[in-house]
Amino acid sequence: MASVKPDAVLTSAVEMARAAAEEIAEPGTVGEHQGAVMEGDRVATHSFACTAAAYPGWHWAVTLSRVPRARKATVSEVHLLPGTGALLSPAWVPYAERLAPGDIGAGDRTPYLEDDPRLEAGWEATGEEDVDQVALWELGLGRERVLSAEGRDAAATRWVSGDHGPDSETARKAPKPCSTCGYFVPMAGALRSVFGVCANEWSPADGTVVALGFGCGAHSEVDEEKRSPERIDPPVLDDSREIEFVER
Numbered sequence: 001m002a003s004v005k006p007d008a009v010l011t012s013a014v015e016m017a018r019a020a021a022e023e024i025a026e027p028g029t030v031g032e033h034q035g036a037v038m039e040g041d042r043v044a045t046h047s048f049a050c051t052a053a054a055y056p057g058w059h060w061a062v063t064l065s066r067v068p069r070a071r072k073a074t075v076s077e078v079h080l081l082p083g084t085g086a087l088l089s090p091a092w093v094p095y096a097e098r099l100a101p102g103d104i105g106a107g108d109r110t111p112y113l114e115d116d117p118r119l120e121a122g123w124e125a126t127g128e129e130d131v132d133q134v135a136l137w138e139l140g141l142g143r144e145r146v147l148s149a150e151g152r153d154a155a156a157t158r159w160v161s162g163d164h165g166p167d168s169e170t171a172r173k174a175p176k177p178c179s180t181c182g183y184f185v186p187m188a189g190a191l192r193s194v195f196g197v198c199a200n201e202w203s204p205a206d207g208t209v210v211a212l213g214f215g216c217g218a219h220s221e222v223d224e225e226k227r228s229p230e231r232i233d234p235p236v237l238d239d240s241r242e243i244e245f246v247e248r
Helices: 014-024 129-138 149-160 169-173 189-193
Strands: 030-040 043-050 058-065 074-082 119-121 145-147 184-186 195-198 209-211
Touching: 014 030, 014 043, 014 058, 014 074, 030 058, 145 149, 149 189, 149 209, 189 195
Parallel strands: none
Antiparallel strands: 030 043, 043 058, 058 074, 119 145, 184 195, 195 209
16 A cells, blocks of 8 residues: 655644644643644544543544645544553443342343353153153243253352352351251252252241251251259348347
8 A cells, every 4th residue: 555645734734633622622631742644645633642630541633634735724523532551441241241140129120031051942742751751840831941951050059159058157057957957848850959948937048049958056856955954042041130239
């Protein structure tokens, strides 16, 4: 590509370019002139340092042009552009990807994810009785999608490492695990062998998913330690002695 011939009319119009930048910039934020670059025939861009505290490393770019045989430049564009190492805002993240567990409140709805790796297609009859019975037990009826193996693994990992997992402080101090508690309700499906739901209103885990290895002080088969009552002899008041009153 042939180099563009310098244009003296455009490259010398520094003050015109500065005035154009100052017209839209916050007062006092157009700094020193950093040079001019020919963008094409009769098109040049002047750069000015941006001194605004909120835009370190940015610069004002003012593009000037002129028609053939004209001796006067005109302003085409004015932009605030980032330079190398400029402070930039974080990349925009869609709302659906910004949500985190715990962000959903009453009345909120999460967006539908068609290709959710945590889910897979629900049960469809195959005509084979044994296969269909397993599917009925494992997946259930009436749902278009159910947990995939990846979805089950993610949930299991989260629950095991959570407050109601076997390594939590409450579990370590418990007298017995949930697996032997009468209030433990096993889950259905593949997670049945690892998790269940606590149904004891006195437990800190009531109504939540608990691991078989979790436990608490409200275990159905554990009683508090019985202590023998202490015998305390009351003080004896000897009223057989006569009390001598001294008149003052």
